[in-house]
Amino acid sequence: MDGDGDRAVLERYLAASDAVAALSLESFGDTELLGALGELEVADRRRAALIHQILARLSREANPVALGGTSWKALLADRLKITAVDAQRRLDHARDLGPRVSLIGESQEPVLPLVAALVAQGAIGADHVVRIREFFAKVPSWVSVADREGCEASLALQAPGLTPEELKKVADKLLTYLDQDGPEPDDTDPAPPSGSLALGPQRADGMSVLSGELDPEARAVWEAIYAKLAAPGMCNRDDPHPCVSGTPTREQIEGDHRSLGRRQLDAMVAVGRMVLQSGTLGQHNGLPVTVIISTTLQDLQAAAGLPPTPPPPATLFDEEVGRACRPARAGR
Incomplete structure (x- = not known):
């Protein structure tokens, strides 16, 4: 869908929201009211997935200072009139559940793709996401990527049928299963994490790989x-x-x-x-310390659109040197 189509859909959604807000629901019975409450809850949860997309893109592409804030948290709190805690929670959820882009601009799935899919379906809400993120914050660093993905799959399978409190109990049991002995005591100060960068050789096209x-x-x-x-x-x-x-x-x-x-x-x-x-x-x-650029006369002339300089005419010295360097033929 193009940009105009997306805007039209959003306008229809907002217009429908106004119509829904104006309902009296006087004709609804108790069972119908309870059903409407559940449907509205699912709608609100699905709307959160769109908010995650918006916040993920804003955080990636825009500058909060240019938009009138000192940080994204402060800008959201002021613009939406919410608490700073709520603003930070929304940013945290968008970082893990919103779409990502690599350093070279390639689209990537969310950090927690299964959880993001459940939110988009309206199957779980923000409080469920809080419990799942708390779980992963406690997972030991030595747990493999495959095991982490298995944990997400297990929590995502059970979360839609549980309250956030029940989900926390399941997550705590899963954490105990992962690390039955608990963290090992360490009397020494942990070594700070170290990183490294490697600049590869320059290719023939002038490009270099940085890793x-x-x-x-x-x-x-x-x-x-x-x-x-x-x-x-x-x-x-x-x-x-x-x-x-x-x-x-x-x-x-x-x-x-x-x-x-x-x-x-x-x-x-x-x-x-x-x-x-x-x-x-x-x-x-x-x-x-400065940048030194080396090139050839031919490259400079080509860049300037000038014809190449013809080679100098051969001299008697050049001919003598050529004869001296030329290998003798057999039989002479």
């Missing part, structure tokens, strides 16, 4: 940088006058068609340029 893992500090640093410099309209290398500070213009934001991965790459380049231009790196091997 590795970020530790919590590195991720926190780059998330803060990306929130500002990788926002739509920021640090766009396709823009003749890119915005690298402040807030981009509306034209820069609306005209930015880069993928998330490209915006993050442009942000990395912008940060590197800022550091190089700051002069704080000093010298390396006796020279100022």
Whole structure:
């Protein structure tokens, strides 16, 4: 469905919500009222799945400061007139149940895809999600990915038929089954997690592969940088006058068609340029730290649209050298 079609559906949904809110339900009997209550509960739960999509996309693509807030939590609390706790809960649920995009812009399923599907069906509500997320927060780090997926499948199978309190009891039993001995005592300070990055060799097309893992500090640093410099309209290398500070213009934001991965790459380049231009790196091997670009005369002429320089004419010296280097033929 295109954008206009989506907007039309949303407008019809809101109009229907107004009509439903105006119902008196005086003609409903007790059984009908109870049934209507259950149907409305399912509708509200399904609506939460759409909210997860909205919050996931906003968190990924937009900047809360540009929208008038100091953070997403503060912006949601003010715009929706809800508590900061409720705003954070919605953001947390959207992070685990909303669609994701990789660093190179590829679509990925939610962190908890089975739970997200149940919410979209209206089978479970926000309190069920809270209990499931609490369970996974307590799962030991040594539990394999396959076992974690099995735990999600087990909880997702039982959750629709349980109250949140009953689901918590099931989750607690499952956690005990996973780690029957409980956490091992450790009198020493745990070693902080460490990460690494590896920059691969430059290919013939000029591209290079960057791979590795970020530790919590590195991720926190780059998330803060990306929130500002990788926002739509920021640090766009396709823009003749890119915005690298402040807030981009509306034209820069609306005209930015880069993928998330490209915006993050442009942000990395912008940060590197800022550091190089700051002069704080000093010298390396006796020279100022800067970018050195090497090329050939032929490449420069090709880029400028000039014909290549013809080779110099051969000289007598060149001919003598050529004869001296030419191998002698057999029989002479």
